[in-house]
Amino acid sequence: MKTVSIVGGSGYGGGELLRLLLAHPCVDVKQVTSRSHLGEYVYQVHPNLRKRTQLKFSDPAILESVDILFLAQPHGQAQHHIEEYAKLAPKIIDLSADFRLRDAAFYEKWYGEKHASPDWLSKFVYGLPELHRLEIGTADYISGVGCNATASNLALLPLIKADLLDVSAPVYVEIKVGSSESGAEGNAGSHHAERANVIRTFSAFGHRHTAEVMQEMGLNNISLTMTAVDLVRGVLATAHARVKQDVATKDLWKAYRAAANENPFLRVVREQRGIYRVPEPKILAGTNYADLGFELDESTGHIVAMCAIDNLMKGASGSAVQCMNLMMGWEETMGLEFMGLHPI
């Protein structure tokens, strides 16, 4: 059994991580910190954990040494304390955005401020196993992934890997998201009376996760457009792009099937009958799956590539646990076996 702690456990990402780690057969959770809920039982904030743990939120200033330290704080915290954290644990997985980008100038461009620990950027591996499985296996420091970036990256992954995309054409990614993306704190617009029933395009351009897609996909001419819909958990990314000349549906099938075969959490959903013919986030709640789909207009080369995930799982805490498994040499799917629910 390895010891683990979570810094920042009262948010949605931290709570989801705790749920996964409590059920994980190889780890023992030592501490979960929260300044605002210090001393409360974690089940008072995350009511699903009632009768499953008697842990209380502890003070983030008093951290014990552990084998693996998870950082689940808001953006901009970890980069100021990474030296201290590194003394406490040989392995660190940071779910925030602080160490996702490899280039300090690129970070500054997208986040509007200088990075506090630019030397650490190169020590972290981007924590998406479908892109960096081998590096993750030997890494000590792993960054989390942006949920919208993950849906976008995985929607495009089979096309990029098989080199089917015409990169001279722009890629427009339309992303629809649930309300858990706005975090546990919420904001004026997340009040249920205002947020229910919405189709609200809160960002047409410039979402910060765009940077991760550019970096990981090697694409420059790409935009992410974000629309909030009435759902709690879930993201669907729909990428509109152009394939290379003469690429046909059968080539896409091959590329997508290869991706699904090589990755335990990727599935291709492209059915001719039934209700669930395409990737849909609702059935992924609580699972680590990324469901992929595509449609091609062979006459124009216009491809609609889709990826559905649970933003708190494959888009955050699930990928983090998957990375932990790889980093520790455990079965990649360990602790991530939940199948999801139907109906839901």
Place this chain on the structure above:
Amino acid sequence: MKTVSIVGGSGYGGGELLRLLLAHPCVDVKQVTSRSHLGEYVYQVHPNLRKRTQLKFSDPAILESVDILFLAQPHGQAQHHIEEYAKLAPKIIDLSADFRLRDAAFYEKWYGEKHASPDWLSKFVYGLPELHRLEIGTADYISGVGCNATASNLALLPLIKADLLDVSAPVYVEIKVGSSESGAEGNAGSHHAERANVIRTFSAFGHRHTAEVMQEMGLNNISLTMTAVDLVRGVLATAHARVKQDVATKDLWKAYRAAANENPFLRVVREQRGIYRVPEPKILAGTNYADLGFELDESTGHIVAMCAIDNLMKGASGSAVQCMNLMMGWEETMGLEFMGLHPI
């Protein structure tokens, strides 16, 4: 044309009132106040009013004289300023809870504090036309109604009027409500990710609206149990009570039909076929209707009496406009003709 102003226009009740008054053929809206949104266009807060008015929120400290003054502030404000308001307008309708109860001691019991203007309590008429139509017609000061109280009062009204209730048995009113009841400010629990999908009994006993039901129905042994469900607008009150011996379904039909015939906004919904067989709040959004229904177990005398309303309309601003119409001698339904939508 009569001049009207609204003190407290950025909340949900104030916004709904403004919508109604802007469309009302006999009034002209002079001012709508808001401290927090001072100087903003009202359509920036209430986006449905875009292209319908160029009014901006004005300072509540600088009120002009008008024919009718509506007070739509949070509870506990109006009672401190009622003398000033009365100098500005000969007619006042206060939507808050400040002047709903007739007895200062009863007020103190339920609201936990002494009333600031107890002498004014007797000058106000409780603003539910179905109970006080004649008095409202000659009143200068009218109190608003609690939304949950209104659903409860109207569910019981036909039974009380026809004297069919066995008042020795307790009356348990189960009330299900949407999220607009929590007001425009919201709270931690109204964050969409927490509030969506709920069936949350936030008050088993002691809801303050209980006092209004006791006062208006003359019942002592009555409780209101409040449960939040996933909906924005709407209340369904379901009263479990016992009818007097030998009261049969046909007696109830007679009582309910009489109520519907005497009141333009009451309807009886009790169908044997179709989807909409019972009162449902969803189809009442934006309307001033109260839909009534009932089922009787003749073997035990147990009656299930239902009333559905839109909490912001019949439960607040709609009733206020209905009272204004009566007070001014206008057609009771004026400005309240919207039929509601199906589907919705």
Place this chain on the structure above:
Amino acid sequence: MKTVSIVGGSGYGGGELLRLLLAHPCVDVKQVTSRSHLGEYVYQVHPNLRKRTQLKFSDPAILESVDILFLAQPHGQAQHHIEEYAKLAPKIIDLSADFRLRDAAFYEKWYGEKHASPDWLSKFVYGLPELHRLEIGTADYISGVGCNATASNLALLPLIKADLLDVSAPVYVEIKVGSSESGAEGNAGSHHAERANVIRTFSAFGHRHTAEVMQEMGLNNISLTMTAVDLVRGVLATAHARVKQDVATKDLWKAYRAAANENPFLRVVREQRGIYRVPEPKILAGTNYADLGFELDESTGHIVAMCAIDNLMKGASGSAVQCMNLMMGWEETMGLEFMGLHPI
């Protein structure tokens, strides 16, 4: 008072039309037909109409002559009976898809069957006042509009009118829709337990409404991608396109403001503060507004053009009533004054 009848009144479009016509000051509803609900009160199917009309559904085979006949049947009916209908009424407005396209071959291509009355295609005017106001004013036969086509057409209208679009680039329209689009009959996938919480891309390419956008916008390289979300009423169309070189945000403001000034039901929504900064369908429920918005990436010329409507109003019955007003020489907005609700 002009007499009107509705053929096909039990569906959602017919019900909405009936609601509007019952409240319209210049018309008198004679008949509303339904085979499946023959003899039932219309309020048993459309419960919002209770206490507002005692009309019963009549037999579509027994139609009386009227001044204006509305056809609200499923696709493929009207084209077989148009000769008969034309004998009953001098003015006809058909809400179905039967007479929307001007070219019989184009119809056959998109609908997969020969048109039954190709000679009649040229007699109908496409019923979108923002595009054909003058022709509608003198027309006898008006076709309805597709809801998704309308959202798409109005999103692009200011760009096309001001000639700002680079038509050499493809236009990808991402459309998110509510469940009322699937009609009153529904299907396996519209069962609440399957349909709730969805983000379901049910059509990546080839939606029939594409034909109307091609015809009305004069665009060939355009696709509509349809995604169902959890909402009853509402459509948001988001068009990704490229503007001509050197077109800047200020040019777009000018074009959009002009469109809003020339059309009573168009509004531009592009705010820097508040919750409602962009077009959102939820606040349009029951109204005839089309809210327009846009964002431009000046560095690439990529424009995100948005239009939100209520699919049953501006996307169907509301536009039909607006056309009737124009055709009869009445005020264009008559009977369409409802402002919509906030919150909802």
Place this chain on the structure above:
Amino acid sequence: MKTVSIVGGSGYGGGELLRLLLAHPCVDVKQVTSRSHLGEYVYQVHPNLRKRTQLKFSDPAILESVDILFLAQPHGQAQHHIEEYAKLAPKIIDLSADFRLRDAAFYEKWYGEKHASPDWLSKFVYGLPELHRLEIGTADYISGVGCNATASNLALLPLIKADLLDVSAPVYVEIKVGSSESGAEGNAGSHHAERANVIRTFSAFGHRHTAEVMQEMGLNNISLTMTAVDLVRGVLATAHARVKQDVATKDLWKAYRAAANENPFLRVVREQRGIYRVPEPKILAGTNYADLGFELDESTGHIVAMCAIDNLMKGASGSAVQCMNLMMGWEETMGLEFMGLHPI
């Protein structure tokens, strides 16, 4: 490893059962039958099972012998074939209503028809472990439980066990339910456009599950009132009853805590702070927990006793697996460890 099969696997109960059995460490699923989906992959109907099983739906007329046979057919099937099924498997768990009641006359009263196999009624044990743990441990035939009955029974269980209820007073149980209760087939009223946003009291009296509560709680004067709300999975039962004289809140605490201590899936939720202070079904989706709560008005003896469950888990398939575990001598919680999600 024991072999199991499911007769009737395309419904919601059967699908949930399959999900649980596929993950159960001690069983091997042989067959899942469906007439309407014969030959299809089970993941085409239950999309959460994609990549988890290659099982196809088989013909219910061609069943192999197994160790444990689960029957998940609609009501009224199992009682006609129980003799045949008993030849195929030594242990049977029937999720339908066919063998829940012990008395044939009582069955006929509530189900309106004679029971086809009355001799078998006494061979079955009612499958609620919290009431019949010991008998289940030695049983061969176990009946499933009604979801609404289970929520009601568990809400009242601590009161009945501790003998705190004044049984001379009526018990009114108000039950709010999600749309998965209407089954995978749905009906006109379950179309999303009609079912979304509802607070719809579809049964004031006479719901068949009442019979199970009468039988199991030994209460005669009890009614169940059913209201549909906007949710997919979940039931909240709220029982209004009267406690015996001088029963105080501390006595209730004792009774509820005892129940929670004796039963692994019962929890008491009664917090003074935070968002989740009372039992709520939403956080139970996919779990086998029953969350209990209560409030007492000590001045009147009026108790509001609550129980929240996932209707497809504790209210159906979860309890069935719990019974299997007990019957086979396995750990009671085996395969039922999922904690549930927050937020959701």
